[in-house]
Amino acid sequence: xxxxxxxxxxxxxxxxxxxxxxxxxxxxxxxxxxxxxxxxxxxxxxxxxxxxxxxxxxxxxxxxxxxxxxxxxxxxxxxxxxxxxxxxxxxxxxxxxxxxxxxxxxxxxxxxxxxxxxxxxxxxxxxxxxxxxxxxxxxxxxxxxxxxxxxxxxxxxxxxxxxxxxxxxxxxxxxxxxxxxxxxxxxxxxxxxxxxxxxxxxxxxxxxxxxxxxxxxxxxxxxxxxxxxxxxxxxxxxxxxxxxxxxxxxxxxxxxxxxxxxxxxxxxxxxxxxxxxxxxxxxxxxxxxxxxxxxxxxxxxxxxxxxxxxxxxxxxxxxxxxxxxxxxxxxxxxxxxxxxxxxxxxxxxxxxxxxxxxxxxxxxxxxxxxxxxxxxxxxxxxxxxxxxxxxxxxxxxxxxxxxxxxxxxxxxxxxxxxxxxxxxxxxxxxxxxxxxxxxxxxxxxxxxxxxxxxxxxxxxxxxxxxxxxxxxxxxxxxxxxxxxxxxxxxxxxxxxxxxxxxxxxxxxxxx
Ligand code: UN1
Numbered sequence: 001x002x003x004x005x006x007x008x009x010x011x012x013x014x015x016x017x018x019x020x021x022x023x024x025x026x027x028x029x030x031x032x033x034x035x036x037x038x039x040x041x042x043x044x045x046x047x048x049x050x051x052x053x054x055x056x057x058x059x060x061x062x063x064x065x066x067x068x069x070x071x072x073x074x075x076x077x078x079x080x081x082x083x084x085x086x087x088x089x090x091x092x093x094x095x096x097x098x099x100x101x102x103x104x105x106x107x108x109x110x111x112x113x114x115x116x117x118x119x120x121x122x123x124x125x126x127x128x129x130x131x132x133x134x135x136x137x138x139x140x141x142x143x144x145x146x147x148x149x150x151x152x153x154x155x156x157x158x159x160x161x162x163x164x165x166x167x168x169x170x171x172x173x174x175x176x177x178x179x180x181x182x183x184x185x186x187x188x189x190x191x192x193x194x195x196x197x198x199x200x201x202x203x204x205x206x207x208x209x210x211x212x213x214x215x216x217x218x219x220x221x222x223x224x225x226x227x228x229x230x231x232x233x234x235x236x237x238x239x240x241x242x243x244x245x246x247x248x249x250x251x252x253x254x255x256x257x258x259x260x261x262x263x264x265x266x267x268x269x270x271x272x273x274x275x276x277x278x279x280x281x282x283x284x285x286x287x288x289x290x291x292x293x294x295x296x297x298x299x300x301x302x303x304x305x306x307x308x309x310x311x312x313x314x315x316x317x318x319x320x321x322x323x324x325x326x327x328x329x330x331x332x333x334x335x336x337x338x339x340x341x342x343x344x345x346x347x348x349x350x351x352x353x354x355x356x357x358x359x360x361x362x363x364x365x366x367x368x369x370x371x372x373x374x375x376x377x378x379x380x381x382x383x384x385x386x387x388x389x390x391x392x393x394x395x396x397x398x399x400x401x402x403x404x405x406x407x408x409x410x411x412x413x414x415x416x417x418x419x420x421x422x423x424x425x426x427x428x429x430x431x432x433x434x435x436x437x438x439x440x441x442x443x444x445x446x447x448x449x450x451x452x453x454x455x456x457x458x459x460x461x462x463x464x465x466x467x468x469x470x471x472x473x474x475x476x477x478x479x480x481x482x483x484x485x486x487x488x489x490x491x492x493x494x495x496x497x498x499x500x501x502x503x504x505x506x507x508x509x510x511x
Contacts, residue, residue: 001018001046001047001048002039002045002046002047002103003016003017003018003046003047004018008046008099008103010095010096010099010100011046011047011096011100011103011194013093013096014093014096014097014198015201016047016100016194016197016198017047018047019034019047019048019049019050020047020048020049020193020194020197021049021050022035022049022050022051022052022193022196022197022220022221022222023051023052023056023060023220024060024197024200024204024214024215024217024218024219025056025059025060025063025214025215025218026063026067026213026215026218027214029056029059030049030051030053030056030221031050031052031055031056032051032052032053032056032222033050033051034048034049034051035048035050035051035190035221036048037104037191037192037193039103039104039106039377040105040106040341040342040343040344040345040377040378041103041332041333041334041341042332042376042377043376043377046103046104046194047194049193049197049221051190051193051221051222051223052220052221052226054225054226054229056220056222057185057220057222057226057229057230060185060218060219061156061218061235061236063213063215063218064156064183064184064185064215064216064218065155065156065183065235066213066215067183067212067213067214067215067216068153068155068156068182068183068216070212070213071181071183071212071213071216072152072153072155072181074181076130076131076133076179076180077130077131079130079178079181080126080127080128080129080131080179081127081130082178082206082207082210082212083123083126083127083130083175083178083179084124085206085210086123086175086202086203086206087119087124087127087175089202089203089205090119090120090123090202091120093198093202094113094116094117094120095113096198097116097167097195097198097199097202098112098113098115099112099334100194100195100198101115101116101166101167101192101195102333103333103334104166104192104194104195105164105166105192105195105344106295106297106333106342106344106378107164107294107295107297107333107341108294108333108338108340109333109334109335109336109338111293111294112333115165115166115167115168116167116168118167118168118171118172118463119170119172119175119199120171121462122168122171122172122175122176122463122479122480123175125176125463125464125479126175126176126178126179127179129176129179129484130179133151133179133180133484134151135148135149135150136148140494142496142498142504144496144498144500144502145495145496145497145498145502146494146495146497147492147493147494148492148493148494148495149490149491149492149493150490150491150493151180151485151488151489151491152488152491153181153182153487153488154182154237154238154261154487154488155182155235155237156182156183156184156235156236156237157177157184157185157236157237157238157239158184158185158186158187158230158231158233158236158238158239158240159173159174159177159184159185159187159240160186160187160188160227160230160231160240160241160242160243160251161173161186161187161188161189161196161242162189162242162243163191163192163344164294164297164298164299164344164400165298166189166195166196166199167195169242169265169478170186170188170196171199172463172467172478172479173240173263173478173487174186174203174217176478176479176483176484177487178217179484180484180487182237182238182488183215183217183218184217184218185218185219185220185230185236186200186217186218186219186220187220187221187222187226187227187230188219188221190221190222190223191345193221196221197219197221200217200219203217204217228254231251231254231255232254232258234258236255236260237260237261237489238260238261238262238263238486238487239251239260239261239262239263240262240265240478240486241262241266241474242265242266243266244266244267245266245267245398245423245472245473245474248264248265248266248267248474249266251264252474262476263468263474263476263477263478263486264473264474264475264476265468265469265473265474265476265478266299266424266469266472266473266474267299267398267424267426267472268299268300268301268303268398268424268426268427268458268469268473269304269398269422269423269424270290270300270301270302270424270426270427270428270429270449270458271302271303271304271305271306271415271418271419271422271428271429271458272286272287272302272304272305272306272428272430272457273306273409273412273415273416273419273429273430273431273432274305274306274307274308274311274431275308275412275415275430275431275432275433275434275437276310276311276411276412277432277434278308278311278431278432279431279433280311280314280315280318282431282455283315283431284318284319284322286429286431286455286456286457287302287305287319287322287404287457288319288322288323289457289459289460290302290429290457291303291305291382291384291402292323292326292340292382292402292404293339293340293457293459294459295340295341295342295343295380295382295401295402296382296399296401296402296403297343297344297348297400299426299427299473300426300451300457300458300459300460300461301402301458301459302404302429302457302458303395303398303399303405304395304404304405304407304418304419305319305404305405305406305407306390306407306409306418306419307406307407307408307409308410308411308415309409312406312408315406316367316384316386316406319368319384319406320367320368320384323368323369323382324368326339326340326382327381327382330373330379330381330382331379340382340402342377342378342379342380343378343379343380343401344378345378346378348378348400348401349372349378349380351399351400351401352372352383352399352401352403353372355394355399355401355403356370356385356403358394359385359388359394359403362388362392362394363388364385364386364387364388364392364394364405365385365386365387366383366384366385367384367385367386367406368381368383368384369382369383369384369402370383370385380401381402382402383401383403383404384404384406385403385405385406386406388407389407390407391421395407395422396421396422398424412430412432412437412440412441416440416441416446416447419449420447420448423471423472424469424471424472424473425450425469425470426449426450426451426468426469427449427450427451427453427458427459427461427469428449428451428458429452429453429454429455429456429457430454430455431455432454432455438454441454442454448470449469449470449473450466450467450468450469450470450473450477451467451469462480463479463480464480464481465479465480465481466479466480466481466482466483467480467483468483
């Protein structure tokens with residue numbers, strides 16, 4: 001077990017052991033099967049986590065529901081103070097938690113630390129929100145009446161997160177939900193269970209210090225059975241789900257069946273359009289991170305480069321050079337010289353291989369990469385493919401690996417058409433120096449995505465804006481702007497202080 005190796009002593013700093021309980025309901029107690037967590041960089045076992053049984057899930061949901069009453073009665077700024085302390089506790093554990101994410105998920109350390117920073121940022125945002133959560137007063141058409149919009153917490157919510165952002169996406173949901181007055185049960189990816197345990201221990205430390213029931217932020221590590229039970233659970237007022245479009249569609253339908261709320265953050269098929277007047281150096285810098293960074297495992301990763309025909313040859317050849325320069329820097333994600341880590345699982349490597357083979361079969365040209373790297377762990381070469389039509393089934397699909405398709409466009413309108421023709425609608429970017437094209441791009445006939453960038457990569461969004469996408473990306477919005485509304489229910493309140501009953505729309509009834 002890597003946890004026994006002094007090289008990984010940061011695991012102990014996070015309170016992890018060789019054997020860990022993956023259920024927290026105020027107490028750590030798990031009775032399900034034991035799973036091993038592997039490092040994708042070398043295939044070795046880091047440590048073990050005992051998952052939750054269905055009975056453990058029930059205990060979590062019940063304890064969280066019970067904890068809700070006192071939590072909801074706390075003033076929002078007092079809840080904000082708890083979230084502030086969680087932010088500070090994360091700051092204290094920034095290094096070890098980042099190292100754990102890097103070890104268990106496989107992303108490079110600066111990016112792993114970056115996602116802990118993302119959680120810290122959302123704690124800051126939530127703290128401010130806790131003192132500014134709005135409620136509106138509207139003028140009533142009736143004398144002596146007032147219309148008030150009052151926001152109340154939803155209650156118990158479920159948070160299901162994916163392996164690729166095992167800290168930040170939980171943080172987005174949890175920090176905002178907490179200030180809104182909700183309690184949660186978290187079902188993390190079962191391939192990043194140690195990160196979930198470590199994050200929950202950090203949150204627990206703050207709750208305990210403040211005499212708040214730990215079940216306010218319950219955790220139940222588990223597989224599909226736990227996920228399905230949570231999704232069908234009528235007590236879960238909201239299910240926030242991050243994952244594949246296929247599973248997300250099932251989640252959405254199941255939650256809708258019981259008239260629950262869902263917040264879906266599903267697949268992307270993100271494009272960068274390279275306009276004829278694009279600054280190519282800027283584009284190349286962005287594209288390297290956007291297409292190959294995180295080994296292609298962000299839902300915001302650029303999967304398609306839609307390049308003006310005038311610049312196509314130049315961009316592809318310069319991008320190949322840029323890729324060649326990072327090739328020697330693929331490796332152990334914990335080492336400072338590394339720029340690209342492994343894929344997360346063998347299944348991801350298999351999907352990569354299948355996609356590359358299929359691309360060749362369909363007449364595509366592998367301009368760069370295309371091979372699995374012969375070393376321990378799940379490493380593949382970042383890959384550039386040309387020669388496939390814009391509407392090839394491969395180009396239309398998301399493969400969660402560092403593969404980018406370069407496609408020629410004659411003009412911006414065609415680029416926008418290709419950008420929008422895929423079923424997903426998460427992120428998009430236009431590289432241009434032309435102001436009129438910028439406004440076309442962000443307007444009604446521009447990108448149909450939830451994230452519409454100019455001269456920056458498709459990935460790496462800040463927390464201040466709402467994060468999420470349209471169409472098969474699921475339509476949910478998390479994190480900044482008014483995403484807090486997803487975690488609260490709105491009551492339209494009309495108060496009559498006139499002493500007489502007066503109906504709206506001037507209706508007279510029986511007098
Ligand atoms: C994800 O890939 O699920 O915009 C989230 C980004 C990050 C979040 C990605 N801030 O790339």
